[in-house]
Amino acid sequence: MSRGMQMDDLLTDFLTETCEALDVLDSELVELEQRPGDPALLGSIFRVMHTIKGTCGFLGLPRLEAVAHAAEDVLGRVRAGELGVSRDVISQVLAALDRIKELVAALGACGSEPEGRDDDVIAVLRRTAEGTAAPEAKKDPAAPPGHGTLYERAGSASGIDTACELACHGFLSKSPEAAALAPDMLKLQFALAKGFEVSLQQVPGIDIADVMTCLTDNGWNDGDVSLLAGELAEAFRSLGVAEGDIASLTGLLRRSEKSEESAASGTDDAHGGIAPEAARPATPAPATEKPDAAQPAQTLRVNIDVLEDLMTLVSELVLTRNQLLQIMRGQGDNPFATPLQRLNQVTTELQESVMMTRMQPIGNAWGKLPRLVRDLSQELGKKIELVMTGADTELDRQILDSIRDPLTHMVRNSADHGIEAAADRLARGKPEHGTVELSARHEGGHIVVVVSDDGRGLPTAKIREKVVANGLATEAQLDGMSEQQIQQFIFRPGFSTAAAVTSVSGRGVGMDVVRNNIEKIGGIIEFQSTEGAGSRFIIKIPLTLAIVSALIVECSGERFALPQNSVVELVRISRNSPKGLENINGRPVYRLRDRLLPLVSLREILGLPEEDDRTRAQSGADGTYVVVSQVGAFVFGIIVDKVFDTEEIVVKPVSRSMRHISCFSGTTILGDGRVIMILDPNGLASAVSAAPHAEAVAQAGRGERGAHGGEAVSLLVFEAKSGGPKAVPLSLVARLEEADLATAERAGSRTVLQYRGGLMPLIDLDGNAPELTGKHPILVFVDGSRMLGLVVDRVIDIVETALDLQLAGGSRPGILGSAIVSGAATDIIDTVHYLRLCDADWFEVDTDKPYGAESERNVLLVEDSAFFRNLLIPMLTIAGYSVTVAEHGEAAMTMCKEGAQFDIIVSDIEMPGLSGFDLVRKLRADSRMKEVPIVALSSHANPQDIERGMEAGFTDYVTKLDPKALLGALSRTSVAAPAKEIAA
């Protein structure tokens, strides 16, 4: 190997190490500014700068050396206590650091230092260094003999470092073998400095005598060794160390009584520097060690490409393993089974280990942030503190790279837009220092990163203004959204809240780019803000991208993989299911536990052919599946034909020729060797959110959910005519449409609209035929083939709330009463009233035996909620039942005990005092009541509830908000023999 080659290697090593060192310096300097009195920190900074200077000297990089030297001088002054740590000093050193970075970058790019001068930076540093003390004082750090320890008299770490450096320079210039030794000289210098420190400070490690012994063991001749010793003495002398101390120092070079066994284990390395390191026990990777590393990390530098290759190979192995396992599953007993099991296990472990090699602490992406925040606070004249926690949280390198920029952007945003000026903060009674917090933690297969600040927050009103001004949504749409939803608009393209474009932010890179970057790696980002108290970005990202678990789904006979991490749950919808898919404005939705789930059909999105009945029959499918998926805060359903199990898949990029298809995030090979496409939930979600209303409705429903306990009902709140908001139970509304009434027609006294191949009568809130002008939202009520459209002015929201009907409807027709909904008095409309207005026999059609046709039947309605009483009584009366009401279970018991006769009893489950279950048990205990059909009415109708109800003695069990189901149940129970299998 030629010397030139070695120098190149050395340069590469230098670049790698220096880049790392520079990043560390950045953060440490900022830390120093906050903790100026920390000697360990100062020492560390000084040593790093000194090392850079020394290394550059060796490699013949004069510009770098000069800048580093000037900066080191200033730091030396600080360390000697001659210069205070001021903001100016730190800024100057940081400026020098920036210049060094530029030079190093140029060096990395072209292999040599660029032309140019650094007088500007150096002059400033010189002035600072000289402004406080004479230069000689620095050159002569040693106190007179007799003061301090020998270590201090020798100049402490910096003095010894300098001495070793000088000695090595001197040695090189005099040794006949200089050319051959030059590459190792740097390592030797570090080893010597470290050796002195070990000997003088009596810290564990290899002392200076061992270092010298190793040189001999590695083939140095005595002449060279004594030449080096001489140079060392000369170097200390030139630094002003007293003669007596020099003698003591050179005395350390010779082994006295200490054993030499450690040296005997030296390596076969040709020359010095490396050997002492290797001789140290438990130091497997000495080559990369830095002199300031107290405890060398047991690490090895490996080229990224090698790791990537390894990853690819392991991926292939995983695929082959999957393939083998697949084949094996089809076989019975097979001699390959056992070794294959072993292979399976080993492959899994190997895969995990290789993944580990790709893991890096997230702190690597944060390194530049302290400096960034410091510079920002100066530039903006604010006081900002950056607090980082969880920097050692590890994640995949690839992911780390993709979140670096978004994180920087968010921190910059927080500092620029979030944190107020110090005066403003004090005026608001906040601490003068603003805090930007960055934290990371593991959370079940994900990393959660939070960027928060305690600044002014983002006023929702301002976001609204911007949204409307930029045409991202209309006022009306915003009215229907929660604050949280409106805040998410900051992620929309073309949105920026900064009133002024500063040099810091507002450079055209918006939060939409941040969101894109996060979502590209399968992460999600959310924004929360409280005006005056600060804002928070919450980012959730997967640990790794290379191998993911995916759900295999089928549509039109073709299979696709859907990343498991975005799948929330699976819903099977059988063809005969009463609760099927519905439509809002022509878009499919599904009611999932009383919440509207917007749906996309995979078949439609991908333009796949409709499966004909024959193939469907062959495949045995009797329904469809909805894969409930979540992207960010947005939950939606994907309609597919079939669902298979989950598989671990290796994600491979989509061919460039197909990369424009947003529905696919990658491609993979399944265990059976077939290629399938990986669906991108983000791409699919954008197909849904093309219908913003559906999204808003779905999110609004969720936003309010869980806020109230008890008798929660989903209400559709709207405005119609005058007199405040109105509401109707959402479950009564089949669809929400918007139609131009100019297209409606008059038919006699009625107004009808051609709708879905039929005629839908329209009615307004006053019960009249509406005017034939303008676009209006229409609430569609559907019963079999009958429809009614209630024309309203504006749909406000869907809220889930506990209903407490405050006032009876009084004389106002069509109003059941009022309730407080979302803080406003809201009229609850009487749906039945309108249905009846429009079609007097609405409830009396559609079955062979009309409801309650055989004369009036007596129904006892046990219901504690006034709302439901008001909803149900008119409806039951219309349907031809004679209704008696009991407001609680006890009242019902009394009535029955007193001998009142009822044909059917309808009872609520959740009531204060005697619950529905208790009531039915008590009633069944009475011999007269054994046979009476009792229908349970509940807002909870999951299978367990139903089973429990049946066990207690109920004949049927229906959901409260489904009037038709109740009428159906009543009709069934009154027609059928009442005594059918009541639980004994």
Next chain:
Amino acid sequence: MTRSAHAAARTSGAPAEDYVTMTIGGQTFGIPVLNVRDVLGPQAITRVPLAPAEIAGSLNLRGRIVTAINMRRRLDLPADGFAERAMAVVVEHDDEPFSLLVDEVGEVLSLPSARREPVPATLDPRWRDVSQGIYRLEDKLLLVLSVGNVLGAIGTETIH
């Protein structure tokens, strides 16, 4: 595929190029042999929804995912049911493997470079785009396919 023609050309000494010949819809085409990685029989191809029409789908070639190009569609020839029975010529473009689906793969011909002629201007523009030259063989014409041009336009523009 035979190598005899190839060997014969080597001995003649004149500068020559070796082509893998193939037929697409009755027309003979050639691709420089150095561009060809593999020749495969009919393969199981996974259709990719929403992909450009020329892309027949993806196939698994020893663990690598290869994009299959329906050459009949690329050349605007009738292509019904073609992808299932086609032969595949695997080429590399921009570090990405592609498999060109053709009717048949023939022998390797070594043709003297001097005999290569420019493509006639009257040729259908779609064909002209993908051809680099033409050879007059004894019994037929051989169009030299430019792999870059065949694949370059796919995905960047909609041809239909």
